[in-house]
Amino acid sequence: MxxxxxxxxxxxxxxxxxxxxxxxxxxxxxxxxxxxxxxxxxxxxxxxxxxxxxxxxxxxxxxxxxxxxxxxxxxxxxxxxxxxxxxxxxxxxxxxxxxxxxxxxxxxxxxxxxxxxxxxxxxxxxxxxxxxxxxxxxAKPLRRDGASVGDAVYVSGPLGAAAAALPVVERKRKVDAELQQAAEAAFYWPEPQLQLAQSIAPLATAAIDISDGLLADLGHICRASGVSATVDLESLPVAALARELAGESARELAATGGDDYQLCFTVPAAQVPELEQLNSGAVRIGTLVDAAGEPQVLTRWRGQSWSPKESGYQHF
Amino acid sequence: MxxxxxxxxxxxxxxxxxxxxxxxxxxxxxxxxxxxxxxxxxxxxxxxxxxxxxxxxxxxxxxxxxxxxxxxxxxxxxxxxxxxxxxxxxxxxxxxxxxxxxxxxxxxxxxxxxxxxxxxxxxxxxxxxxxxxxxxxxAKPLRRDGASVGDAVYVSGPLGAAAAALPVVERKRKVDAELQQAAEAAFYWPEPQLQLAQSIAPLATAAIDISDGLLADLGHICRASGVSATVDLESLPVAALARELAGESARELAATGGDDYQLCFTVPAAQVPELEQLNSGAVRIGTLVDAAGEPQVLTRWRGQSWSPKESGYQHF
Structure with a gap:
């Protein structure tokens, strides 16, 4: 150098x-x-x-x-x-x-x-x-722009832990030593989903890692692929730590909080049975639909259309 | 990302x-x-x-x-x-x-x-x-550790311009507009020696770019290759801008000043005639000799042993 x-x-x-x-x-x-x-x-x-x-x-x-x-x-x-x-x-x-x-x-x-x-x-x-x-x-790169209408939308694992941990990590909130340690682990030791990625790559059409928040990052797949997504908040896997730290707000953090570094990926409907047989721990959260010219993520919660108070990390 | x-x-x-x-x-x-x-x-x-x-x-x-x-x-x-x-x-x-x-x-x-x-x-x-x-x-990577006793030492072109330009670039010294422009060009538009490198690569045994100063950087080749170098300061190509800005000190700047991004490289004695036929503009400045267990750069100036007042950029 x-x-x-x-x-x-x-x-x-x-x-x-x-x-x-x-x-x-x-x-x-x-x-x-x-x-x-x-x-x-x-x-x-x-x-x-x-x-x-x-x-x-x-x-x-x-x-x-x-x-x-x-x-x-x-x-x-x-x-x-x-x-x-x-x-x-x-x-x-x-x-x-x-x-x-x-x-x-x-x-x-x-x-x-x-x-x-x-x-x-x-x-x-x-x-x-x-x-x-x-x-x-x-061997088979997973780009953001490979998804199609009808594909199932998956996340690789529980969400919301890192976002719930942030106030603890920043010492804006005091908790007991055990929770403090769990919060720091979620924030500083996120687990890159390398093994899961290798196993799902042959079946998946698109993928992204969740750094800015699920809804924001799934939005990137939608825009790159020219599709919209329907997501059912009730299906989101919410991290136990997020529930413990954030209570009622845990589900919203799972939808919009960043820094979990789980993957969001899409799989054609025909490949869903094969994906489920992998027992990868990935959870289906929605489906891709026709964007009608305006790619977006359509979120539902208890049968109602739902919008986050804020979506995704602002960098500037 | x-x-x-x-x-x-x-x-x-x-x-x-x-x-x-x-x-x-x-x-x-x-x-x-x-x-x-x-x-x-x-x-x-x-x-x-x-x-x-x-x-x-x-x-x-x-x-x-x-x-x-x-x-x-x-x-x-x-x-x-x-x-x-x-x-x-x-x-x-x-x-x-x-x-x-x-x-x-x-x-x-x-x-x-x-x-x-x-x-x-x-x-x-x-x-x-x-x-x-x-x-x-x-095609043929040039490492620092490939040089041997007897190799000729070359630099790819004139040295000292960037070091002489530094006080001007830092606005610690005022010069006329033309010199100001030349100084900024030397500092901000150094020319990476990519073409010359391609032409000399088949003949050279080791190379480094001169970022910290010739004597410091040649020292890296010596330590990596387990050899010493003799360098004759009178043979150094001194940049015209260095002479214009630094006068008597230009030769010392050529030996020790950084940021020129010329190359220093070594060529076996048997390949010297072939190298000279390339007309690359490279100038021979010394020879590699037995390190006797202590690799170093031995500099001479007007027949006398010479040591720089300071050698190379201190990063901390």
Whole structure:
């Protein structure tokens, strides 16, 4: 990397990084050298987490590291891709050894869990932010624009936990130690749905990961595919933690809250029996219908049309 | 990308991005989908530029964009790789339309010049910083660790211009409009040595781009290859702009100043005649010698051993 001295400083902290067979040359030269699996389609995604915006200032470094890699791995899952390698661009106020130890521990633990290799990076002095770029390979990529009228709409698992956890994570709400820990796990250790993605990819027509909120993210599939969706709120799988923390509001958080990193995907009606046989844990929540020129998500709750008070994360 | 709304906001600004045939799906889904050339080795590098550290606050957006992509392309050149695609992670205080127009103009102009495709990104609110990750492919990758005793040491072109320009760019020194423009060109429009790299790659044993300063960067080759280098300062090609701005100090800036993004590379003695026949403009500046267990760069000036007052950029 240009500014080679930069990564040298912290290279030691990442020395234990796992390395897959696709990595010919990792950290330490101007570029990493990589040999993709023969004939593969690569999927790549980049995300930045900024202190004070995506996580509270002063958050434990291992938590920040875990979340920064997991949210990127979730993008690979959303494309039906398997992880290969990633890079890290780290901007931090000073080369704080304790912070770097915690960060590298959290990062490499997550990397080992999901079998992805750290191949390079850059470190600069400045306000704390973390940019991770992941690359994977997909046998059958799942795009947003492949869905059709009649497809069934699924989510991969319970929703609402991360959104319900947010006030606790931000220390705006006090709870007991056990709930505090559960809230932090939901927010900092979301589970990228990589295995489920591999199993449903042959059957699915479109997929997205739920980062901005189910209704907002399903809306992206609808617009890209030129269809509308009907969703029955009663069918949503609501996370137990969301019920515990948010009570009556849990169902709304499941519909509109972000940061759960479950998948939303679509399957043709004819493939629904095969999908159900996978016992993947995915739950059917709706159906795609004719958009009549205006793709949208039509939500019902107890037989009535329902609109969220707010839908999705506002980035600016 | 997760946080898909984010890049949507500015996607329009990058709509004119050139797209190569290796790009199956660009901006707008959870991941870009890419089809690398068959059997190729990929080279990838990431760099972050932070406002107030790598460029002055308030710098024209097009200049920042140009520099951020060019310094990354230089890393591809240093590996002997040809550009394929890149991503952009942009953190900016607000979605300032004028700034975004200027930035996208500078970025896409540079992308077109070097034939590289913008395939994805992320935009977040926060203190201004730009992270670019480039990927290219290399027929014969040039690593730092391939050099041997007896190899000739070359630089690809004149040095010292960017270091001499820095006080002007930072407005610490006032010069006339013409010199101001030349200084800004040297700093914000460095020319990644991609073509030269392709021509010398079959002959070279190691290469690096000069971002931290010649002596520091040649030192990286020496340590990686387990050799020492003798360099004769009188043989250094000194940039005319460095002489004009720095006078007597120009030669020292050529030896130790960073940011020129020329290449330093090594060629076996037997291949020197073939290299010279390329008429690449590269200049021989020294020879690799036995390190005797302690790789270092041994510099001479007018027959005397010479040490720089400072060597290379300090990142923290």
């Amino acid at each position: 240009a500014g080679v001295g930069e990564f040298d400083i912290i290279r030691d902290y990442f020395a234990g990084a796992p390395t897959g067979e696709s990595v010919l040359l990792g950290i330490g030269d101007d570029c990493a050298l990589l040999q993709p699996p023969a004939g593969s389609v690569l999927a790549t995604s980049v995300d930045t987490l900024v202190a004070g915006r995506h996580f509270p200032e002063g958050t434990d470094a291992a938590k920040v590291a875990s979340r920064s890699l997991r949210v990127n791995l979730s993008d690979l899952a959303a494309m039906g891709a398997a992880p290969l390698w990633f890079t890290l661009a780290l901007t931090l106020p000073s080369a704080d050894r304790k912070w770097l130890r915690g960060f590298s521990h959290g990062l490499l633990e997550t990397a080992r869990e999901y079998g992805i290799s750290l191949v390079g990076g850059d470190t600069t002095a400045g306000p704390l932010s973390i940019t991770v770029q992941v690359t994977g390979h997909a | 997760a946080g898909v709304g984010e890049f949507d906001i500015i996607r329009d600004y990058f709509a004119g991005a050139p797209t190569g045939e290796s790009v199956l799906l660009g901006i707008g889904d959870d991941c870009a989908l890419l089809q690398p050339p068959a059997g190729s080795v990929l080279a990838t590098s990431v760099d972050t530029l932070v406002a107030g550290r790598h460029f002055p606050e308030g710098t024209d957006a097009a200049k920042v964009a140009s520099r951020s992509l060019r310094v990354n392309l230089s890393d591809l050149a240093a590996m002997g790789a040809a550009p394929l695609w890149f991503t952009l992670a942009l953190t900016l205080p607000s979605a300032d339309r004028k700034w975004l127009r200027g930035f996208s103009h500078g970025l896409l102009e540079t992308a077109r010049e070097y034939g590289i495709s913008l395939v994805g990104g992320d935009t977040t609110a926060g203190p201004l910083s730009i992270t670019v990750q480039v990927t290219g492919h290399a």
